């Protein structure tokens with residue numbers, strides 16, 4: 025049932041496309057030959073994760089034909105990924121010639137189109153060219169990278185920082201470098217994929233605890249303490265698909281009790297939380313208690329890239345051993361300039377963050393009032409939990425047609441049976457635009473039977 029948590033099923037009533045009340049039912053997708061079963065035979069099948077071809081003579085590429093899920097969705101007009109955006113004004117984008125309200129970005133401060141940011145990026149591109157054409161390690165370090173590192177370290181109150189070309193690379197580099205054979209890394213079950221993959225690259229052991237469950241973290245830390253070697257707990261500050269905030273005070277308390285280091289991924293919280301926008305560690309007054317902070321530039325900083333900050337000896341070690349950074353090209357000049365400009369605006373205009381939170385409250389309460397389940401979110405990330413994948417895709421499609429862009433998220437990115445639309449607000453959304461989006465959510469939600 026799609027709405028387990030509230031005891032409602034969007035499939036109640038007619039199984040046809042439109043029932044007698046005039047509602048279009050998501051079950052229409054099944055009527056037309058696309059079955060939820062094709063996604064639910066077993067738990068692996070509930071996702072777009074790779075299928076494998078078995079047997080001694082299996083052709084390596086057979087798995088590509090076996091995985092027909094994307095084609096099935098496309099045939100029914102429900103394929104929701106890789107949607108080309110033809111133009112953007114930030115809060116509004118153009119798709120297939122039509123304007124859509126953007127509720128599916130990570131552009132929290134709305135700085136991607138700020139004229140000051142654009143001007144800095146353009147000016148730097150002219151001065152330094154369009155790319156570094158080499159890794160930071162050799163020919164790719166610019167004075168711009170170093171200035172940005174100084175300013176980022178100051179923001180998160182650490183001795184030093186190191187800038188990478190993506191946030192994903194930060195987590196791969198930090199974890200593969202620091203977690204040696206005898207060491208243990210302890211992660212929240214809903215930590216971001218880049219943390220999971222960093223753990224896969226690491227030589228040591230990975231242990232997981234239930235999402236934000238401190239009793240379970242304690243259990244896992246006890247287990248970890250039986251192993252030799254160092255320990256580190258790694259958590260997201262704001263969880264990207266849930267929109268809830270990590271219980272950092274208790275993570276820090278437990279980590280200290282068991283002698284473990286703490287790393288916080290502030291991808292969704294930097295620029296968003298804390299008195300100066302430094303993130304969740306600042307929000308809880310725990311900057312001195314967190315050993316490593318990572319952040320990305322692909323959200324509030326309106327660009328691409330990421331950084332890690334901490335004690336100099338630790339960051340220097342990562343700098344000279346982190347393979348995903350050493351063997352990949354440096355962040356291009358215009359991207360560095362964009363981030364620097366955003367950082368300057370973040371400092372000068374705290375009212376942007378305040379507006380972001382006003383918008384987050386407005387959208388969250390509006391969505392809840394319409395009868396949707398948003399889970400325990402407490403941030404500008406507001407999930408609309410639907411449950412079944414097909415229902416989610418159907419709702420997503422109807423919303424897009426009606427003028428609102430959202431992101432459908434399915435397992436394994438979220439737990440089984442909690443497929444959802446991920447929405448998020450920007451500081452630059454006007455109340456008028458958000459009200460229009462809510463109106464559409466209400467109309468479409470009723471039409472497809474999810475409220």
Ligand code: PMP
Nearest residue numbers: 190191192216218264291320322
């Ligand atoms: N950590 C978290 C929590 C994220 O959500 C993301 C990306 N969405 C990353 C790391 C990776 O960041 P990037 O997109 O800069 O590679």
